[in-house]
Amino acid sequence: MHRALTRGGPARRPARLRLTAVAAAVAFAGGTALVQSAPARAATGALPANTTFYINPNSAVEKWLAANPGDSRAATISAKIAGQAQGTWFTTYNPATIASQVSALASAAAAKGQVPLLIMYDIPNRDCGGASAGGANTIANYEGWASAFASGLGSATAIVLVEPDSLALQTCLSAADVTARDAAISYDGQVLHADDPNAHVYFDGGHSDWNPASQQAAALKAANVTTEANGVFTDVSNFEWNNDELWYGQQILQTLGDSSLHLVVDTSRNGAGPGNTWCDPSGRALGLTPTANTGYSYVDAFVWAKPPGESDGCADAAGTFDPALANALATNPPVGLPSCKITYTVQSSWTGGLTVNVTVANTGTAPLGGWTVNWTFPGDEKITNLWEGYYSQTGETVAAHDYFGTNQTIAAGSTASFGFQGTWSASNASPTSFTMIANNGGTAVTCATS
Structure with missing residues (x-):
């Protein structure tokens, strides 16, 4: 046929x-409920x-x-x-x-x-x-x-x-x-x-x-x-x-x-x-x-x-x-698990607010594609606007995702970045641990930090 x-x-x-x-409020993790x-x-x-x-x-x-x-x-x-x-x-x-x-x-x-x-x-x-x-x-x-x-x-x-x-x-x-x-x-x-x-x-x-x-x-x-x-x-x-x-x-x-x-x-x-x-x-x-x-x-x-x-x-x-x-x-071998490094930089902070830049580095030898970076704020920050990507936040847990068709693939040895503005009341402590899901999806890996 x-x-x-x-x-x-x-x-x-x-x-x-x-x-x-x-869909900025979409949660990526498996098992997330999807409304009524x-x-x-x-x-x-x-x-x-x-x-x-x-x-x-x-x-x-x-x-x-x-x-x-x-x-x-x-x-x-x-x-x-x-x-x-x-x-x-x-x-x-x-x-x-x-x-x-x-x-x-x-x-x-x-x-x-x-x-x-x-x-x-x-x-x-x-x-x-x-x-x-x-x-x-x-x-x-x-x-x-x-x-x-x-x-x-x-x-x-x-x-x-x-x-x-x-x-x-x-x-x-x-x-x-x-x-x-x-x-x-x-x-x-x-x-x-x-x-x-x-x-x-x-x-x-x-x-x-x-x-x-x-x-x-x-x-x-x-x-x-x-x-x-x-x-x-x-x-x-x-x-x-x-x-x-x-x-x-x-x-x-x-x-x-x-x-x-x-x-x-x-x-x-x-x-x-x-x-x-x-x-x-x-x-x-x-x-x-x-x-x-x-x-x-x-x-x-x-x-x-x-x-x-x-x-x-x-x-x-x-x-x-x-x-x-x-x-x-x-x-042609499929691309496997990612290797990554995250640089989280607070660019400015004031009472009740902050702006942050996050750099995603591909530290592996293969392309890093279709990536999602996950972290949990140790403080009570809430993202109000994220640029150069998509995000979801549940409580203090965040998933930030690439823009489809633009920064979705990071070549080996290269970087991509996104930024966000947020609010806080009691604490704006920076996260120190990040994981990533990329390429074929499924398995999360821990990224190095700097």
């Missing part, structure tokens, strides 16, 4: 938008942490391996890529056969006690006419296709990602077409849950280096994500640092205001963070392997939605499996 996903299209090539600090719940949707809760995802034996990488057993790259590609569960894309308008195709996949996964990852990708005017242009020719036809798709699931436990880029990339659509698309995405959620209450359905969240979280949340709300989906997926269309996706996704969820909505992140190609383009960049690496044991209460799964080695449309036609791309991802 041709999986025609590209990384956006002409509308995404200009410099990306800097996110506004819309919306009405419950017809679907199950989070997948068990020990969920095993389905490896499709008919994937493009498996077909390439079968046809090229003597290729010098085959062993590496087999071990590093084919051995991991990946998304199966449904990209062709085929209302007569789509139900049987979906049923075959769902049944094969169920026979192994595994959970498949399915991606719907047939919305009219998809990719705004870019490298992955296509889809059904009318909304009515698309909804018929989606209904047939849903009927094929039966009662299978499955993850379904609905139409990547459909809500993040709407610049080519008229207002009427945006409304029609939103309704079609909402319809997808309705029929998927109606036909299969065991389906875990996620709508398009774009990625952290694209739209502001407030804008993406508004698009998701217009598509009725709070009533028709289990949550939001991000990073199918790029290579962004996992830590940035975790922070960005939580901003979206916080803005939506529904604690029952969760996040799914595509980690298939973000092990070395973003490149200098969204389209087949060099120097990228495989990210965290697929798992439902994410370590974050609001993150249902890390998945490989975009199959590693399938082109974005620059090295080859979009969706073509390219062994050179696959081998590069498999052999």
